[in-house]
Amino acid sequence: MARYANAPRSGEGGRKPKIFVLDTNIILHDYKAIRKFQDNDLVIPIAVIEELDKFKKGNDTLAFNARGFMRDIDRITDGKSFGKYGVPIGKGLGNIRIDPGHPFPESMKGMFFDDIPDHRILATAIWVRDNNPDRFVALVTKxxxxxxxxxxxxxxxxDYLTDRIEEDKIENSNKEVQFLSGVSxxxxxxxxxxxxTSVDWKMLSKTKPKANQLYKIRNGETTLCARFDAGKDRIVLVKNREAYGIRPRND
Incomplete structure (x- = not known):
């Protein structure tokens, strides 16, 4: 039986690449997902291939991704078998291998009675983990x-997270426009x-604003709109402009 731990290569710093076992829904969600795991190795259970075969007909996104993945795998193998360690996905990426599937360990056979794709995929992931004790192994599924x-x-x-935006990278919509009062x-x-029609940003902000940060500035009865121009490194006035005879009704 093939053990991925013995693959004759190392990742950055001599570390052994991780192994990720992919569920069908990862590929149906993003057929290019296999290229988004850096230099780590991927295992595709045979149950996933069987499920993809059911989705490949049609014109919807699921069918498109199923067909796209199978074409990609065909190009990657280029007539070669997966062999003991799989085949390289591409430059700077890991290897990919289709695993024929394995039963649950004896200690777990009483936990999962139904012979369904999910259980077969999980059993394969557990087998890969148990046969590669010196490498990190994880099942990836949505x-x-x-x-x-x-x-x-x-x-x-x-979970498969490459399609998500980290919360700390999302600008709070309530802060898209900062309201400033009592401005000098x-x-x-x-x-x-x-x-x-601009001022040094330090006159209005304690910290350097992000590019195009918007401001609504009030001083008494005077209200101005402005934005931070990163190129000029200054906060500049946003003027009301007419376009094709259309003017804003308010600021």
Whole structure:
């Protein structure tokens, strides 16, 4: 039986690449997912290939991704068999292998009675983990139920997150426009009447703003709109402009 741990290569710093076992829904969600695991190795259970075969007909996104993945795998193998260690996915990437499938360990056969694709995929992931004790192995799936089953079986499991934006990278919509009041007359004068209609950002902000940060500035009855121009490194006035006879009704 093939052991991925013996693959004759190392990742960055001499570390052994991780092994990720992919569920069908990862490929149906993004058929290029196999190219998004850096230099780590991938295992595709045969149950996944069988499920993809059921989805490949049609014109919807699932069918497109199923066909796209199979074409990609065909190009990657280029007539070669997967062999003991799989085949390279591409430059700077790991190897990929289609695994024929394995039963659950004797200690777990009483946990999963039904012979369904999810259970066969999980059993393969557990087999890969048990046969590669010196490498990190995880099942990757977007199926919450399968993730719960994997956790119950003590299998490391992860969601596919490359299509998500980290929360700390999302700008709070409430802060897209910052409201400033009590601004100094000098700042108002510079924005409204100076030749450049701009001021140094330090006059309005304690920290350097992000590019195109918007401001609504009030001082008494005066209200101005401005934005941070990263190229000029200054906060500049946003002027009301007419376009094809259309003018804004308010600021």
């Amino acid at each position: 199926d919450i139920n399968l993730r719960m089953k994997a956790k119950a079986a003590g299998m490391e499991v992860q 007359p000098e700042a108002i004068q510079g924005l409204a009447y100076s030749p450049s």
